[in-house]
């Protein structure tokens with residue numbers, strides 16, 4: 001297949017509401033995502049942490065076609081359901097992932113032995129504009145670069161145990177430092193699974209137990225962190241359009257979801273790509 005270099009084409013853009021990441025658009029009619037060199041995309045994803053490929057001719061029409069493309073990115077992290085997770089509402093959902101509720105910020109693979117470097121999303125069906133369902137992304141490197149030094153020193157001493165029932169494809173118990181080195185370059189990144197909002201419908205609520213914080217410090221810590229997590233300089237909510245392809249850096253970003261209208265058309269597909277070497281989840285070994 002012919003591929004076309006990205007960097008010498010006027011195809012890179014920023015969007016008004018995009019605080020980090022890159023928007024990449026086709027440079028000629030009928031161009032497909034498969035015609036962009038994966039090696040260049042991978043380098044851009046590591047540099048900018050989020051790539052939004054919009055307006056390309058649709059070619060990922062089913063799981064096999066998306067899987068074949070994802071294999072070019074590296075080793076696919078396999079799950080009991082296979083390579084591709086269909087992210088859409090289940091009317092009999094037992095976990096928030098398959099409900100229409102919001103999903104708090106988290107990182108993928110946190111309960112699994114290995115953690116993927118990238119998530120590759122393909123939007124098969126977007127919700128209507130007024131139906132919600134944005135996928136949220138937080139640039140933790142930028143957040144940490146902005147945090148006061150005394151806050152960083154406190155955060156380096158905190159660990160968090162997370163517990164959740166395994167009712168779908170993930171679950172269990174892990175204990176992770178709040179700050180960990182990015183496995184690629186050792187820079188600090190934030191690993192945090194936000195508590196679910198209180199007093200709202202939330203299927204399979206997870207529990208947090210803080211270490212290194214006195215009980216009376218927890219409320220202030222959570223409030224302070226919550227505000228930083230939603231600082232528009234670091235936080236981006238992606239409103240899906242049909243056939244969007246999004247590549248997200250799971251090592252340095254956290255991600256979540258805004259609630260959406262039940263029974264709307266929202267249907268995403270997601271594939272996990274491992275880094276090289278594969279990242280072992282040390283939080284699971286504790």
Ligand SMILES: [Fe+2]
Pocket residue numbers: 106107108255
């Ligand atoms: Fe996730």
